[in-house]
Amino acid sequence: MLFCAECLAIILNFMSARDNFIYMPPLEPLFIVYEDNDLVVIEKPAGLLSVPGRLPEHHDSAYFRVLEQYPNAKITHRLDMATSGLLMFAKHRDAEVAMSKMFQARTVKKHYIALVQGKLELEGSVDVPLLTDWENRPRQIVHFELGKSAKTLYQALSYHEVDDITRVLLTPITGRSHQLRVHMQYIGHPITGDKYYHPEYQKTPLKRMALHASYLAFKQPLSRMDVEIKGNVPF
Numbered sequence: 001m002l003f004c005a006e007c008l009a010i011i012l013n014f015m016s017a018r019d020n021f022i023y024m025p026p027l028e029p030l031f032i033v034y035e036d037n038d039l040v041v042i043e044k045p046a047g048l049l050s051v052p053g054r055l056p057e058h059h060d061s062a063y064f065r066v067l068e069q070y071p072n073a074k075i076t077h078r079l080d081m082a083t084s085g086l087l088m089f090a091k092h093r094d095a096e097v098a099m100s101k102m103f104q105a106r107t108v109k110k111h112y113i114a115l116v117q118g119k120l121e122l123e124g125s126v127d128v129p130l131l132t133d134w135e136n137r138p139r140q141i142v143h144f145e146l147g148k149s150a151k152t153l154y155q156a157l158s159y160h161e162v163d164d165i166t167r168v169l170l171t172p173i174t175g176r177s178h179q180l181r182v183h184m185q186y187i188g189h190p191i192t193g194d195k196y197y198h199p200e201y202q203k204t205p206l207k208r209m210a211l212h213a214s215y216l217a218f219k220q221p222l223s224r225m226d227v228e229i230k231g232n233v234p235f
Contacts, residue, residue, distance in 0.1 A: 085213025
């Protein structure tokens, strides 16, 4: 099988990142952005797992740290380890069930801020199906025959000509694994610092992947109050 130069670079970068991976989670305490009787939302730093991994050395996670303060907490959704931003936990079982149903029904509005390579024009959408690349997990690939439907809206916010980087607002309509990362790569604008999908991830103004979950809006399922949460974007 023949590979284009860009595809080969992506594969080699992925293999190197996977083989040399050492989990070194950030040590700073979690910052609580929002809290009520049923829910707590924290700012997860980049490099911290949302939930514990299978290996003992991967036990430290946002969930493990939240449990220290809220022993009955349950996670309602997840962020990739390399992604920072708003991560929600339910304080009890009823809240977990209610919020999980809302995420599944896509009634929770989510925004992300990202820095992508190249000049992204105005706004648009990416609507291509995704499938797990089983031989190279956790990578995902576009697959029009077997993939699950996935849609992302994007809006260019600003362009930095020196670094050839666009700041973009991303709105996932669906919630597939690595969706934003694969969709941006698919249209030729991979997220900077992304070790899985950027062919030259080392060339980044940051020491991390530039993807941040910046906004959540929903109707609190138990109190029925409208909730809008805005996080601080660290880049």
